[in-house]
Amino acid sequence: MNHPNFTDPRLDPTRTIRAPRGAEKVCKTWLAEAAYRMIQNNLDP
Secondary structure (H helix, E strand, O other), X not given: OOXXXXXXXXXXXXXXXXXXXXXOOOOOOHHHXXXXXXXXXXXXX
C-alpha cells in the first residue's frame, strides 16, 4: 500500500493555491494568460 509523501510540497494538504492577480504575466501572451487565469480562478478558494 502506498502512503502519500508529504515532503513533496504538491501533496501538502495545508497548501493554498491562489490565482494570480495584477498585470504581471506568467504566460508569454495575454491570450494564453487569459485562459490560464480563467482556470486558476475556478480553483481559487
